[in-house]
Amino acid sequence: xxxxxxxxxxxxxxxxxxxxxxxxxxxxxxxxxxxxxxxxxxxxxxxxxxxxxxxxxxxxxxxxxxxxxxxxxxxxxxxxxxxxxxxxxxxxxxxxxxxxxxxxxxxxxxxxxxxxxxxxxxxxxxxx
Numbered sequence: 168x169x170x171x172x173x174x175x176x177x178x179x180x181x182x183x184x185x186x187x188x189x190x191x192x193x194x195x196x197x198x199x200x201x202x203x204x205x206x207x208x209x210x211x212x213x214x215x216x217x218x219x220x221x222x223x224x225x226x227x228x229x230x231x232x233x234x235x236x237x238x239x240x241x242x243x244x245x246x247x248x249x250x251x252x253x254x255x256x257x258x259x260x261x262x263x264x265x266x267x268x269x270x271x272x273x274x275x276x277x278x279x280x281x282x283x284x285x286x287x288x289x290x291x292x293x294x295x
Contacts, residue, residue, distance in 0.1 A: 170194045171271045174202065175262060176212050177278040184262040184276060185253050188220040193273050195284050198224055199295035202275055202282050212277045219244045220251040263290035 172193025175186030192198055201224050206212045215221075219242055226241035228234050243251040256262035259276070266274040267288040274290075276283045284295045 170198075170273070171269065172198055172273040172275060173262070173266045173269060173271045174198075174212075174215065174275045175256070175277070176209075176216060177276055179279070182258045184256045184259065185216055186256065186262060186265065186274070187216055187218070187253050188251075188269050188271070189224060190221070191223040193271065195273065195293060195295045198273070199275065199282070199284050201225060202277075203295060206277070207280075207282075209277075209280075215240060216253050218242045219253065259290070263287065266290075 169191050170193040172189045173186045174189055175184040177184050189198060206215055218240055222241040222243065224240050225238035226235065227238055229241070230246040254265060256265050262274060262276070263285065271287050274285050274287060276285070282295060284293050285291060286293050
């Protein structure tokens with residue numbers, strides 16, 4: 168069973184959040200930890216978001232089973248899927264609604280150097 172999540176960053180000077188979907192292991196003790204460890208800088212999180220929706224944040228193999236030199240995000244675009252690019256939410260409330268509509272259990276927001284995690288559907292702030 169998957170633990171779905173959305174990963175997003177707040178656009179500086181606005182309330183907009185740009186986000187992607189993540190299918191596997193979205194719980195804070197896994198995905199939250201990976202975000203804190205490997206995506207703690209603006210350029211890194213934007214690189215991740217620019218990849219589009221992901222299956223998992225640190226896959227060891229591609230869709231055909233070929234081993235990666237090091238773990239990396241496994242994107243749906245890499246297997247030829249379309250309509251997997253980032254979505255823009257106008258506010259945290261809308262982002263929470265987007266999380267709920269994509270069956271996410273958690274949504275993550277990167278804002279001015281800090282990660283926050285909220286549970287869905289009630290958008291309650293939780294610890295990473």
